[in-house]
Amino acid sequence: MMIESLNARQAVPVSEHERLSLRIAAVDAGVTTGLYVRALLTWALDHCSPDELAAAVAAEQREAAARRLQASKAGVLQRWGLAPGEAGAVR
Known part of the structure; x- marks a missing residue:
């Protein structure tokens, strides 16, 4: 299995409350905010109709x-x- 390089960036504006919520959730999960948001994104794309x-x-x-x-x-x-x-x- 070849793992694709993650060299593309996508900035997404969020509210201060959303940003802090994501940071707290990432800390609770023991990962970076970027990794946490990527997991949310990929999960949503895989599971939402x-x-x-x-x-x-x-x-x-x-x-x-x-x-x-x-x-x-x-x-x-x-x-x-x-x-x-x-x-x-x-x-």
Whole structure:
């Protein structure tokens, strides 16, 4: 059995809470965070059905859109010096 070299990198943005949770879980498992996340990834790819993965991707797309909207609103408020809820502020 030939073992494939892991020379490709993939950066994935996560929240601070997710990052800390992964680090703690990796420490508990006695491995590095990278090895732990790789194990999660390969397990998910091997065990989730295409429909389960599609549902997870769709949920992440909705969350990403909500984060972009929130960031856009915050940018408008900052640009125009408005406080949330102030007259003329973006809802």
